[in-house]
Amino acid sequence: MEYDHILIRYGELSLKGKNRKKFIEKLQQNIQQKLTAFPDAKVKRTQGRMFVLLNGSDPQPIMDQVKNVFGIHSLSLAIKVENELEKIKEAALYALTNAENIRTFKVAVKRINKGFPVRTHELNQIIGGHLLSNTESITVDVHHPDVEVRVEIRGEATYITSGVVRGAGGLPVGTSDKTLLLLSGGIDSPVAGYLAMKRGVQIEAIHFESPPFTSDRAKQKVLDLAEKLTKFGTSVKVHVVPFTKLQQKIFQETPDGYGMTVMRRMMLRVSERVCQKEGILSLTTGENLGQVASQTMTSMNTINEVTNYPIIRPLVTMDKDEIIEISKAIDTFDISIRPYEDCCTIFVPKAPKTKPKRDRVNYFESKFNYEDLIQEAIEGIEVIKITDKKKEEDAFEGLF
């Protein structure tokens, strides 16, 4: 006997009314996509439940993959047996003895198939007794058990689980349309992307590069970050904008101190046009209130003036250490701290204005017509599609 299923419980999905079906289908798709490395494992749905049928695959690596998929409340390894009491007892014992570090347990029977001849209460006792008499030094605790052996008797079969692993929560990626993530290469923006994805949003990323002031390694860093994000959803398209000319012009034309503000506004303008072209409905940034000069309330007010697209700022009220904690958890931190210049760290004025006023900035911008340069930047965009599969691994394949 061994675990042959992974039982998947949805979180918020069950509240989604008429959209429910769409959400569930998307979730199923997203999970199946994560399992390409395990050709035998199949995702199946029955009423109100989703399962991964293992078909002989090792459950642990699959659990590790599925755990990261948004839209899952929790997961459990499960054994499926026929609706026969002896088989159920045997499977329950397997489930209990395979749980680690436990001293107490509780049996919880759900008899959805009312045709099963033994009643719930009685079943609890029979199975509990069977477990007690076949184990040593494990006792029953109905209030705070170390493990709950759940037995679910359904029409087609009975499922036995023990132990629950928390899922990633959120909503399945792809159920809340698309956003365009401004991805600089720092610590914040990938975390912002991750949190947006958690709400079911699919992301595309936009990155501004200023060669030769920024290097290929800075760009590679952004692509590596985007690749980390694919782990939580599907492939990510990165729009790489050639920003050199525009950026140089901005800093030539704008008095020191306001250059950063004008640059951020220009980035939003370019981003909005990419949204229009790609049918994307919002922007997402890693902005965080008060962190640096460009992120004061005044600054946000002035920068935001140029677009009426919603800007999602998942990090806006977080503390830096909270952000770092998430970036470590999603494995982007080590990439983010690679020390290459990006477009936000070059041409930095000695004292950027912390309270840049709208009228002042509008006045400075009116002194030069940037339209042609914006157009040129947009036409020069390189779109790189990052899929879940690692590119570099291919290049290095077989070397080790």
Place this chain on the structure above:
Amino acid sequence: MIYLDNSATTQPHPEVLKSFEQVSTTFFANPSSIHQLGGETEKLLIKSKQQAAMLLNVHEDEIIFTSGGTEGNNIAIKGIALEHQGRGKHIITTEIEHPSVYEGCKSLETLGFEVTYLPVNQDGVVSVEDVEKAIRKDTILISIMHVNNELGSIQPIREIGEISKKNPKLFFHVDNVQGLGKVPLSLDDTGIDLCTMSGHKIHGLKGTGLLYCRRGVKLFPLFHGGEQEFKIRSGTENLAGAVSLVKALRLIKEREDTEAVELRKLSQYLREGLKKIDKVVVNTPRNAAPHIINFSIPGLKPEVMIHTLGKQGIFISTKSACSSKDLDESRIIKACGYNQSRTKSALRVSLSYDNTEEEIKTFLNKIVEAINQLKEVME
């Protein structure tokens, strides 16, 4: 050909050669160059450290790629001595170390360091108590090998590691060139600060190796320059060598996992066979490494046996290859307390996972034949 000199060097694995060639062809750029090609090779270098770290269960910033065992031992010993001489100038090692440690220590004596060379017992093993007793206030380094290269005797590294932990002011270096892939040695929380490994003893290439240097251990670099390898070993990285080394390491670890029992059996078979031969005495102790058997044929010059077997396509060695040029007696066998008839007639057979029982059988037969032939000229 029957090759039984695997502790001198091994035949490179074809897969290792393939990696070396691929990297040399495709990723030839200098990892320090800031252009795109340099970026790629830098990435590959990081990747090879990650892989090596994974295989050794250490951190990637604890891996220093070197040119092999001699370099690793020199960087470790002289690096500690020069960096920490302000704290003390006393070093503890043994009488049976590889020349790169032994002579390295001798050279430090000329610079005013004091070295204690601990004796070994008849089994070629140093005593843990001797190590503990030798520690002084000014001791900065203990350097002791894991597996002896001539004899195969295994040193009590775990126990010495515990002593090292109790003496936080000194460093513990282990030369694991001979043990790697044959006798397990954990680096995690064992009190080991530095550990030398070499590529060409594990079917890797000559000129490849690595030094494990625990986080926080400071060394004085022997090479100054472009600050590669965490400033410990300047010089453009031998990336192809590093990648090929990691591959060799992975392959040998796999064989260690799956074929250790067979190697042990083969070693046993060889030992029993040798013991049955009249005039042969086995020097390697019972619980030694599985791949080295040292024996003497008192009264017979070892070169005579090497040449007799060599003519028939069987290759073994006298003493260790590194000290074979010195045709006198074996320093190691002497340290075990044996008399000259044994120290001057020592031979070494060293196995790899590729050797077969058939080969050992042939070897044993040829030894008997040779002894019968040479009997008249023996003293």
